[in-house]
Amino acid sequence: MYVAVKGGERAIDNAHQLLASRRRGDTTIAELGVEQIRQQLPLAVARVMSEGSLYDEELAALAIKQAAGDLMEAIFLLRAYRTTLPRFGASEPLDTTKMQLERRISATFKDLPGGQLLGPTFDYTHRLLDFTLLAEGEYPAPDITLADEPKPCPRVLDFLAGEGLMAREQDDGAPVPDITREPLAFPASRAERLQALARGDEGFLLALGYSTQRGYGRNHPFAGEIRIGDVEVWMTPAELGFAVPLGDIEITECEMVNQFVGDSAEQAQFTRGYGLAFGYAERKAMGMALVDRALRAAEYGEEVQGPAQEEEFVLMHCDNVEAAGFVSHLKLPHYVDFQAELELIRKLRRQAPAEENR
Amino acid sequence: MTTPHSSHWLQPAFDDPVLDAQVSFRAALGALAEPGLPRAMDRAHALGDLAPATYGLCLAFLDSDTPLWLAPRFDTPLIRANLAFHCGCPIVAEREIALFALLDEGELSDLSDFDNGSERYPDQSCTLLIQLDDLRAGIPLRWRGPGIKDVRGVNLPLPASFWQQRQARSAFPRGLDCFFAAAGEVIGLPRSTRVLIETEEAA
Amino acid sequence: MNLSNASGAREASAYNFAYLDEQTKRMIRRGLLKAVAIPGYQVPFGGREMPLPYGWGTGGMQLTAAILGADDVFKVIDQGADDTTNAVSIRRFFARTAGVDTTERTVEASVIQTRHRIPETPLSAGQIMVYQVPIPEPLRFIEPSEQETRTMHALEDYGVMHVKLYEDIATFGHIATAYAYPVTVDERYVMDPSPIPKFDNPKLDMSPALMLFGAGREKRLYAVPPFTRVVSLDFEDHPFAVQRWDECCAFCGSSESFLDELIVDDAGSKRFVCSDTDYCRQRTEENLQ
Incomplete structure (x- = not known):
């Protein structure tokens, strides 16, 4: 019974493998490439780069893949990588x-x-699901010259x-x-x-x-x-x-x-x-x-x-990396603090009737 | 900045920049956590007039984020060139903006203008690295405070004027933190230490 | 975590010893010097993103990364236990990135990173405790603004804290704080000892070990040097007292240690066991001899 609350290395390893398998999904379906994410989910890549504070489309796409599409997780991955990078200097202000x-x-x-x-x-797209996207196909190029x-x-x-x-x-x-x-x-x-x-x-x-x-x-x-x-x-x-x-x-x-x-x-x-x-x-x-x-x-x-x-x-x-971390830490065991609270609330309730009778 | 002709002054620093810096840091942390207790600080070689312990402190703590004030005795092309190359610390003439200061015993009668922090940010203060010839040749003083179980006798060879200056710059939590270095050893004196001379409180 | 499973060893070699770069370590180390020099004062530091989520020990990990050396023996506990998942995860991280020896025995460890407990086995000189801290500011739940609380610390104006504790007494008959119970360090700064149960507070007072506290998200670090007076706040008519149990540990029989409560059947029957697994194991072994 005591083992239930213990993790251990094996449980962690298994959890990582289960996650990898969930990320991959049905293996009879072709695996999503990082370049596909970069090219075809550019707005997700942009958000991960902005909030990850690192301009690298390929790594942002990799992070999105690794995070199974969870953009906050991807932002976090990119931030943790960014921390380790050496600083060469600061750019001139962008013009x-x-x-x-x-x-x-x-x-x-x-x-x-x-x-x-x-x-x-x-803007000005009618938000109607485009069922033609269910099938693969080519799209006409825009009629403009840059x-x-x-x-x-x-x-x-x-x-x-x-x-x-x-x-x-x-x-x-x-x-x-x-x-x-x-x-x-x-x-x-x-x-x-x-x-x-x-x-x-x-x-x-x-x-x-x-x-x-x-x-x-x-x-x-x-x-x-x-x-x-x-x-x-x-x-x-x-x-x-x-x-x-x-x-x-x-x-x-x-x-x-x-x-x-x-x-x-x-x-x-x-x-x-x-x-x-x-x-x-x-x-x-x-x-x-x-x-x-x-x-x-x-x-x-x-x-x-x-x-x-x-x-x-x-x-x-x-900062969503800070916020997500602190909210998610509530999943960690708190049974020592909770035990301290239990002890206190029981003590308060035990003594309460006595004091009311005074 | 390294001047164009400074490269011939360069000498090797730590043998292992990562692990020697860590060992030196732990010695310094221990020295400040237990004031008055000598700690080995011998991972660096001497650099000109800088003893191994003094240079080790520099290599462990200084970088481009730490403006350094140099006592005239240490303001030599050799020391400048090596600090610039190995630490990259800006060397400043104004005491007020220095985060670290490298002093010898000749400078101890005047600690004015070194930043001793503010009430809100007492940590934003200068740390003094003071090189002495010896850490044990002075009259014994009794140190008390955090890091000292009861009282510790410490006999650093320091002029009385140092203790007066230290007291003048102390208004806890504001104050100056000191490391005393000689040869391959270091002793820490944080602002929190209360030093008693004979029976009367000096600082 | 992005350092995981099979490719871990290769990935780890791409990072510096103990993960953090040297400039970041120096920044944290300089902060630690000031923390030790001003016991109980919260030093702001340029906290870095770590490859673990904020709230999961990034502050403690940054301090550990800054202090750890090749000769250290490293122990990690969470809720007093070495084998809880987060303790295992952090211990593995430093075994991988710093190659340090690890231990589950308190007496063998030179550096102990902890979440929510101080070991029952008395600490000794030369040991360093690294506490993971979620909210370093003891006044935060009374005054949410950092600008205000910093002023209170500067002026040593802790009246609001005493008022809060006294309101507890008026409402509940007791001070209703059971963990993260505030202390005064060396008669100056009021400090949050991290969410340890108040049971552990007396272990901070005049301990021979160096206590370092790291809050990653809040970017603060602070320290209690060895042999420093640490006093839990209280009132003359309501003196500070630690938790006591009527029960003993179901494994080792200890009546001295902090106990975890387990619900063992559908009827809600309870058993109590030591939260400190190393202490409990030691005692169980001694009992068998």
Whole structure:
């Protein structure tokens, strides 16, 4: 009877083998390749890369395969691998005005330099199950020709900033902290907040962003611009002294235009929230931008009315690897603590009648 | 940064960077956990004026995240070149921003400006690595506090001014933590240790 | 876990000794120096993701990875037992990544990683205990904000904790905390001793062993040096007292150790056995002689 609560090495090994077998499923069906996942589940790969904080499509696809499609487990696998990687240095800031755009929309201006580019999107698809996907087949290629050379495309919010209607975001030159190497202290800097949100759980940020729309810290957002595409990563190695390109990564960037602040009518300015994610990850970038703006409450002297505006609450709970771990640890044995509670509650109940009779 | 001509100064560091660093760390941890008790710290060779124990502490704890303040005696091309190469620690002229400081006995009468932490973050303070000729040649003092069962007699050869400086920079939990190194041994003196001189409390 | 089964040995060789890279170890080691120098104070550290979930001992594992050496003999217990699944998993992890010797015997171990217990066998000088900590902040359940609790520690303002304990007494007639029972370390910091039963609290006081505490998710580490005063909070009219059982261990007959309660049949009959499996085995062997 005592053995039942004991695991032992054999039980663990067996559990791993059972899991491997469940992941593989029916062996008469062809095994899923990592390259297939990478090519055909790109949005899952993007989410795992973003929240796993590592841009590597192949490893993200491998993690999804290994995790049997559990994206949080895949994110965790990628994070644990990322921890062990050596740091060669930091890249130059990405210049997203030089993106090779695949999609670019603004909800604030009907037309603007660079134009509106719908690109691949679920928007305007009717959410009807496409039964033709049950059968394998080829799909017609889109009837468009892409520009050979990427043209620089100015950001929508820069037009507003140029007109003085919005504060320009400036690099203050301060060293950028790294929340994966230094513990967060509160109040956190915006750089630290954005890092935490970029790694944060999409569902959590979506829900918090949504809560601000429903009045828990309302800030009147407009989707100023969402752009998706490839951007070059540059780095300046110390021994060279000049920047060299390392390659392209796909990113999604969202800038929200939010209600104005200012001490007087002349000084009134729009405010902004910022979201950035690896790969094609529109929902994540929008949720992040909403929450980023909400967390600027203190900066703008706004009253904190909702959870999305509470920095410590948001940043300490947005990480799904941390959250999933701590919730799942409840599965571990707690019989020592529980025994301590049992002893206590029995003692309290034994003594209670005596004290009532006094 | 390594200067272009510094490579001829370079000497080997730990024989086994992983395991020697671990052994040196455990000695340092033990030294601080049981203040006053000498521990072997002999995995490194001497480096110029740096004793094996002093250099071992450097190799075990310093890297690009730890700005180091160097006493003039240790500010030599040899020591700079090897610390830059093996540890990569920035060497700083301002005491305030140093996380570690390498001192000799000539520096002990002035511990001003080394960061002794804040009430909220007392851990964000400078650790002093103090090289002495010997760890036993001084008058015995009685140490008490965490890590000491009752009282421990320790006879580090230190000037009275050191104890005055230490007291001046102490307001627990704020304070300075010290390692005393000589030859291949180290003694730890954390801020939590209460040192009694004769019967009167000095620090 | 991503280091598993047959390919484990090959994968392990791709990682550094004890898994963590040297820069991370140095960061943790520097934190440990400060933790020892300021007993009971929670040092923030740049906690890393480990290949085990947060909440499953990642804080303890990071400390273990930072301190473990080739000559260490390593023991892991969870709920006092060496053979619970998570203890087995963590012990295997370090046997694989650091190649250290492991043991189930408390007296043979130089480093003991634990979740929720302190061994019954008295610890000795030179031993290091590594505690896995879920919530390092003893004031967290009274004040959720880190900014606030940090200020309370800075000001040594522990009034809210005493109020909470006293409210327990008013409601229940007793302090209603049975585990993770707060202590004062060296008359300064109030500290969470990790979720050990309060039965184990007296073992912390003036122990010859070094006690290290690691909270991975919360990114805090703290320490109690050997021979340090550790006092459980109480009141003059409600002094601290540990749990006692009317029963003895069904295996070794101990009436001194912390007991686990087992329900052995459908009628709810109970038996009690030692939670510390090594202690129970020792005593059973002695009884047979």
